[in-house]
Amino acid sequence: MATAEHTGTEGLSGGDGVRRRDFINIAAVSFAGVGAVAVVLPLINQMNPSADVLALASSEVDLSAIQPGQAIKTTFRSQPLFVRHLTPKEISEADAVDASTLRDPQTLEERTVDGKxxxxxxxxxxxxxxxxxxGAGEGEVRGEYGGYFCPCHGSSYDTAARIRKGPAPLNLEVPEYKFTSDTAILVG
Incomplete structure (x- = not known):
């Protein structure tokens, strides 16, 4: 009768159990995964905006000093921002234009906040x-449509800042903004 010799590894392998080589492979892959995360995380984190950019992410504008018919220039994300207080006449002129006839069709309602x-x-x-x-500054040329006039190539915008004449393909962009009170807005 033959007797089975005990090699000493049967206890570790146990037939279906994990062998020493499998354990080493799992440990090496786990270690490599942790190392990859440790390398990739700072690379991804450096793509986040810096503190000075986050500080410019929004701008508050006080509207209390802007009279009807006036516009002001301020900055938002290092670019000029125009805030115009339209008169009832300017609103009716903008509403009288059939938006479907415009190059970039938008109504005044689509370009402003509800109720404002x-x-x-x-x-x-x-x-x-x-x-x-x-057109935003006092005494500046506003173009033939009473809004804004680009001196570089002659684009004219109406009182709703919609393109009416010239090479510009689109209306002046309306940034995301909300009213924080009746006399203040938060842009961004």
């Missing part, structure tokens, strides 16, 4: 080549 139609907030960057249009 008299406040138009747009980026002050021409959509043609990025010049800063005139």
């Amino acid at each position: 139609k008299q406040w138009l907030v747009t980026m002050g960057v021409c959509t043609h080549l990025g010049c800063v249009p005139l």
Whole structure:
């Protein structure tokens, strides 16, 4: 009768159990995974915006000093921002335009916050080549449609900052903003 010799490894392998080589492989892969996370995490984290950029992520604008018919220039994310207090006449002129006839069809309601139609907030960057249009400052040329005029290539915008004439393909961009009170907005 033959007797089975005991090799000493049967207790570790146990038939279906984990062998020493399997344990070493699992440990090595786990160690490599932790190392990969340790390397990749700082690389991904460095893509987050820096503190100075986050500080510019929103801007509060006081509207109390802007009279009807006036516009101001301020900055948002290092770009010009126009805030215009439309008069009832400017609102009716903007509403009288059939939006379907415009190059970039938008109504004044689509460009303003509900219930605050008299406040138009747009980026002050021409959509043609990025010049800063005139019309927000006192005495500046507003173009033939009474809104904004880009002196670089002659684009004219109406009182709702919609493109009406010239090479600009789109209306002045309306950034995301909300009213924090009746006299203040938070842009961004």
